[in-house]
Amino acid sequence: MARAAALLSPAHWVATIFHCFYILVQHVIIWLFKPPPPPGPDYPKHPKGRIAVIGAGLTGVSSAAHAIAHGFDVVIYEQGDSIGGIWAHVNKTSGLQLNSLLYRFHPGVLWSCTFPHRDEILKEIRRIWKEYQLEPRTRFNTPVTSVSRVEGTGARLHEDPSGSQSRWLVNDGADGEFDAVIVTVGTCGEPMRVKFPGMPSADDPQASDEEREEKHKGGEDGEVYEGEIVHSSELDGSQLDGKRVVVIGSGASGVEAVETALAKGASGTVMIARQDKWIIPRNTLLDTFIAAQPFGREMPLSFVWERVIAWWNYRAAPQLVPVRLGLFESTPVVNDAFVRLVGEGRCRYVRGEVERFARRGVRVKVRGREERPGEGREVEEFGADVVVLATGFKKPQISFFKDDLFPEGYDRPNLYLQNFSTEDWSVLMTNSAYQNAIGTVGHFHIGIYTRILLTFLMDPDARPTPKDMKLWVDVIRFVKRGARGGALGFFTYMELTIWLLLFHIFRLDRLRWMFFIMQGWGVYPAEYKV
Numbered sequence: 001m002a003r004a005a006a007l008l009s010p011a012h013w014v015a016t017i018f019h020c021f022y023i024l025v026q027h028v029i030i031w032l033f034k035p036p037p038p039p040g041p042d043y044p045k046h047p048k049g050r051i052a053v054i055g056a057g058l059t060g061v062s063s064a065a066h067a068i069a070h071g072f073d074v075v076i077y078e079q080g081d082s083i084g085g086i087w088a089h090v091n092k093t094s095g096l097q098l099n100s101l102l103y104r105f106h107p108g109v110l111w112s113c114t115f116p117h118r119d120e121i122l123k124e125i126r127r128i129w130k131e132y133q134l135e136p137r138t139r140f141n142t143p144v145t146s147v148s149r150v151e152g153t154g155a156r157l158h159e160d161p162s163g164s165q166s167r168w169l170v171n172d173g174a175d176g177e178f179d180a181v182i183v184t185v186g187t188c189g190e191p192m193r194v195k196f197p198g199m200p201s202a203d204d205p206q207a208s209d210e211e212r213e214e215k216h217k218g219g220e221d222g223e224v225y226e227g228e229i230v231h232s233s234e235l236d237g238s239q240l241d242g243k244r245v246v247v248i249g250s251g252a253s254g255v256e257a258v259e260t261a262l263a264k265g266a267s268g269t270v271m272i273a274r275q276d277k278w279i280i281p282r283n284t285l286l287d288t289f290i291a292a293q294p295f296g297r298e299m300p301l302s303f304v305w306e307r308v309i310a311w312w313n314y315r316a317a318p319q320l321v322p323v324r325l326g327l328f329e330s331t332p333v334v335n336d337a338f339v340r341l342v343g344e345g346r347c348r349y350v351r352g353e354v355e356r357f358a359r360r361g362v363r364v365k366v367r368g369r370e371e372r373p374g375e376g377r378e379v380e381e382f383g384a385d386v387v388v389l390a391t392g393f394k395k396p397q398i399s400f401f402k403d404d405l406f407p408e409g410y411d412r413p414n415l416y417l418q419n420f421s422t423e424d425w426s427v428l429m430t431n432s433a434y435q436n437a438i439g440t441v442g443h444f445h446i447g448i449y450t451r452i453l454l455t456f457l458m459d460p461d462a463r464p465t466p467k468d469m470k471l472w473v474d475v476i477r478f479v480k481r482g483a484r485g486g487a488l489g490f491f492t493y494m495e496l497t498i499w500l501l502l503f504h505i506f507r508l509d510r511l512r513w514m515f516f517i518m519q520g521w522g523v524y525p526a527e528y529k530v
Helices: 004-009 010-033 058-067 085-089 118-133 207-217 252-263 284-291 304-311 338-343 444-460 466-479 494-504 509-518
Strands: 050-052 071-075 147-149 168-170 180-183 230-231 245-247 268-273 347-358 361-366 376-385 386-389 434-438 490-492
Touching: 004 230, 050 058, 050 168, 058 071, 058 118, 058 180, 058 444, 071 361, 085 118, 168 180, 245 252, 245 361, 252 268, 252 338, 252 376, 252 386, 284 304, 347 376, 434 494, 444 494, 444 509, 490 494, 494 509
Parallel strands: 050 071, 050 180, 230 386, 245 268, 245 386, 268 347, 434 490
Antiparallel strands: 147 168, 347 361, 361 376
16 A cells, blocks of 8 residues: 555656656767767777777776777776776765766766666676777786887977877887877775874784884874774775764765765764865756856855855754865865764764874864864864774876876876876876866766877877977966966866867867767768678
8 A cells, every 4th residue: 555655656756757857868868979889899990090098997998988989999908807997996885976967978878867876887887898899908907017109209299290199009019009098097096094103003914014013002102993994995894883983084985984884873973074075965957057167266256156055055064164165176075965964963073183093992183163274282082993094095106108298397187188198199198187176077078088089190280289288288377376276186077168169269170070079970980880
């Protein structure tokens, strides 16, 4: 009876209609923008060029799929034994923060719901990988140790980019020469495990004997924490029922750790926040409007958006609203539940710095809302059975490049269009130079950047000189001078879209490629039509 009533309820029918409409919209996008995959693993038989893709995460698989769809052969290098990148190393409860319509990393993606979790995201990555014949082109367990120019190539890039092109060798040429390199190592590498006094580390394989002995003593106070310590990406196997959990870190992984701990039955949680983060709601329309701010920095009227967010998302706990951070200065957390959990008393939010671990908890220099990091004086100990290190991930290194492609002042994130080396247009760093933004790393820009690279390969006249690329960076610096974190340390999705449009407008000879670059239309290999 109850089941029948639920099926007949207006809410059920509204949800069903919305779901059908949501699936229909995705099918329209697929019909309009999905490029045809190669008909078999032997295609393309006559490639327009060869591209090396470093990293088999979401961005790498998407970039390779776009390249092969338009007639270029690819080889993907992956240091691990599976695809998926960071999504293969997070908790199964991890999911999209933004609506999945804003996370279409490839036009062929078909989501089942608005906020899919890890397993569905990995499933879609694998499906695109297989459909575009990338499986036989992927080299697993193959770390990239060197990327170098073929001797004698690219010698005249500064004077005549249309008549000069670099060719590349990966790992000393094990797979032959490449016309371009796409680096998709991302910004999240191995888990970052910040060490504090009093943490037991006798079992740390990277610690020296002296460090193990000193850490196990617990420092001057002679205390060693006796509970469990886990990284926020390792919560799947943790038993948290009835336990007190302290989360160190206030970013997205910290917020998710609090939700996961409470869902697993934790008796209570404490978040230690060294810096406040803006938390915006999971509302597609509102999030899109925020990402549509075209300036990519704090502006005189930014306070209007901040007040809207404070009214919308912070009513349960207004004390969480950041005081010293603007909305357009750092990547916000997208979450609907965390502020409510703090308001209900299920999570205690503490501003401060961890002083040390004690035997049964964590000691923190607590500071007030108006105080800056490091100004806390009062020390308070928070009991903890489990401590979660939501301290992020190490930034992947790109030391495998043997040529000087990122000179001082033009290294990450200060690149041409925020993703191309200013020294050589044939090196693309999609999602590997990102620092902070309002938008998404998994959307249509992956295909657009790949197609810009393909355009450079197909049309020598469209290529920029190193001087032009550096000038672009310098102009952005001038326009955004004084921006917190640097001119390219933060951007919005609208700002990125403006960059891409001006890429065509300022070089009218590129206009004929506009529909190919922006929509993916017009360049399909004839041999795929079998």
